[in-house]
Amino acid sequence: QRGPRSTKLNGPPSTSRILGLSRELVQTSDMSAVYEEWAARYGPAYEVPLAFGAKKIVLTDPKALAHFYQSERSVYVKTENDRLFIDKIFGRGIVWAEGDVHKRQRKALTPGFSNAAIRRLTSVFYDSTYKLKTLWDTMLETTSDGGIIEVQEWMNRIALDSIGIAGFSHDFHYLDGQNSAVTAAFKALQIAETSFLSKLMFILSLTFPFLMNIPTPRMRLFWELRRSLNVIAERLYANTRSEKDGDVAEELTDQSVIGLLLKAEVSDAEVYMTQEEVVAQINVLLLAGYETTSVGLTWALIELAKHPEIQDELRKELAQFGSGDPSWDQLVSELPFLDAVVLEVLRVHPPIPETLREAIQDDIIPLGTPVVTPSGEVISSIAVAKGSAVLAPIRCINRSEALWGPDAKEFKPERWVEVKKEMKLPAKELQGHHHLLTFHDGPRTCLGKLFALAEFKAALSVLVRNFVFEFPDGPETQLETHMAIVPRPKVVGQTGAKVPLRVRRAE
Numbered sequence: 001q002r003g004p005r006s007t008k009l010n011g012p013p014s015t016s017r018i019l020g021l022s023r024e025l026v027q028t029s030d031m032s033a034v035y036e037e038w039a040a041r042y043g044p045a046y047e048v049p050l051a052f053g054a055k056k057i058v059l060t061d062p063k064a065l066a067h068f069y070q071s072e073r074s075v076y077v078k079t080e081n082d083r084l085f086i087d088k089i090f091g092r093g094i095v096w097a098e099g100d101v102h103k104r105q106r107k108a109l110t111p112g113f114s115n116a117a118i119r120r121l122t123s124v125f126y127d128s129t130y131k132l133k134t135l136w137d138t139m140l141e142t143t144s145d146g147g148i149i150e151v152q153e154w155m156n157r158i159a160l161d162s163i164g165i166a167g168f169s170h171d172f173h174y175l176d177g178q179n180s181a182v183t184a185a186f187k188a189l190q191i192a193e194t195s196f197l198s199k200l201m202f203i204l205s206l207t208f209p210f211l212m213n214i215p216t217p218r219m220r221l222f223w224e225l226r227r228s229l230n231v232i233a234e235r236l237y238a239n240t241r242s243e244k245d246g247d248v249a250e251e252l253t254d255q256s257v258i259g260l261l262l263k264a265e266v267s268d269a270e271v272y273m274t275q276e277e278v279v280a281q282i283n284v285l286l287l288a289g290y291e292t293t294s295v296g297l298t299w300a301l302i303e304l305a306k307h308p309e310i311q312d313e314l315r316k317e318l319a320q321f322g323s324g325d326p327s328w329d330q331l332v333s334e335l336p337f338l339d340a341v342v343l344e345v346l347r348v349h350p351p352i353p354e355t356l357r358e359a360i361q362d363d364i365i366p367l368g369t370p371v372v373t374p375s376g377e378v379i380s381s382i383a384v385a386k387g388s389a390v391l392a393p394i395r396c397i398n399r400s401e402a403l404w405g406p407d408a409k410e411f412k413p414e415r416w417v418e419v420k421k422e423m424k425l426p427a428k429e430l431q432g433h434h435h436l437l438t439f440h441d442g443p444r445t446c447l448g449k450l451f452a453l454a455e456f457k458a459a460l461s462v463l464v465r466n467f468v469f470e471f472p473d474g475p476e477t478q479l480e481t482h483m484a485i486v487p488r489p490k491v492v493g494q495t496g497a498k499v500p501l502r503v504r505r506a507e
């Protein structure tokens with residue numbers, strides 16, 4: 001028996017009876033700007049026609065978004081097709097799980113991400129960045145004017161080695177130039193240019209999962225990545241186990257996220273995980289912790305290269321530590337400008353640009369700002385029928401002029417001084433990390449938030465104190481998006497996700 005129907009909302013008209021607006025959604029280079037335009041025209045809750053008569057409800061209203069994220073797991077879940085895709089790539093770990101299985105897995109993983117755990121892991125982030133500093137120092141030794149360095153690749157190296165060691169006591173030695181099946185698969189994904197057909201197949205496969213079995217070059221890369229991650233994950237599982245049994249490297253193992261996880265697995269039945277689940281968590285950590293942070297760090301260097309005055313101000317703030325490094329506590333609370341730069345990078349360039357969910361039961365979503373329906377009725381809540389797709393366009397929300405003011409698209413770390421003192425903008429109604437939904441919110445909010453923030457801050461503090469970053473062709477250099485696992489920046493004209501910067505040693 002069908003429950004109440006969804007409220008009919010206004011929204012952009014379909015351009016194709018078969019594809020709805022799917023083709024436009026795939027072809028548009030800046031989807032967040034389109035979502036913003038539609039929100040300005042149709043209000044902060046509207047609907048978008050998709051392929052084969054499907055549609056999705058798009059929310060930019062802060063009250064609606066707070067409700068949406070708080071109702072994750074109980075009302076809003078990942079779509080079956082998303083889960084099938086996640087299962088194929090990541091396995092059945094925490095990103096795949098829903099309901100009680102998710103609750104149990106999250107409980108088991110949580111201690112690995114506590115304040116105390118991250119405080120202990122901060123030295124790992126410093127070690128990785130200093131390794132890079134030593135290598136760059138050697139590369140730049142003979143030049144007075146700096147050298148051109150493709151920084152995205154180096155941020156990948158910091159991020160992969162850091163998650164390997166801090167996640168499961170495994171050193172990939174990627175900073176040392178060592179390649180592996182994992183690095184090869186990630187690299188191939190970054191270089192591969194996605195054809196329109198391949199992108200369209202990918203989008204359609206979320207509606208028609210059988211398309212995932214068609215071996216497009218992109219799908220083959222995903223399968224290869226999964227295969228290579230599994231080999232590593234199983235070896236790590238076995239190693240950690242034998243280390244634990246023989247009490248070898250116990251201290252190191254215990255400090256990594258997976259060390260704590262394995263400990264929980266043997267001692268607490270409530271959070272018991274199968275070997276398959278543990279292997280899947282390693283895959284998840286690798287993917288969730290690697291791409292997001294390396295992309296975020298790359299964007300940070302891009303923005304600093306585009307804004308030399310901001311880079312100088314940050315360098316000045318960091319100078320107070322001389323040649324020493326800020327402790328974890330200092331990184332967290334004694335470097336307001338570093339904090340502002342990091343928050344601004346996460347606002348303007350959220351590594352995961354949107355959240356798509358499906359309602360597993362009927363729901364009523366409250367609205368802070370009423371919308372007008374096609375029949376002219378003014379409503380302050382919308383009915384959402386079981387089975388409806390709901391989208392939170394994070395990147396659009398973070399950059400929305402209606403929420404963040406007319407300078408919303410600009411990179412201005414100084415705005416955070418105001419935001420933290422007294423937020424006057426409509427964005428103050430947004431929940432999440434300092435009004436940002438970049439890490440989501442609610443019961444499925446990013447578990448690695450503290451990990452990511454500590455890594456960002458430690459890495460940037462070392463990089464900015466020691467090096468100066470510039471665009472070889474000036475700050476007006478244009479960038480575009482390259483679709484890897486998450487969207488990556490690339491300088492226009494480069495093949496693949498490349499960001500070459502001129503790097504000089506800071507005096």
Ligand code: HEM
Pocket residue numbers: 094095106163167284285288289290292293296350351352355438439440443444445446447448449451452
């Ligand atoms: C800037 C860096 C990062 C950003 C922006 C970010 C963002 C997110 C987002 C948006 C989600 C929700 C995904 C979804 O359910 O659709 C998520 C989940 C998650 N993240 Fe992060 N993440 C970052 C770094 C990390 C790191 C470094 C780790 C681990 C070391 C991590 C571990 C996780 C885990 C385990 C989940 C699943 C949580 C759950 O489903 O309950 N993340 N992250």
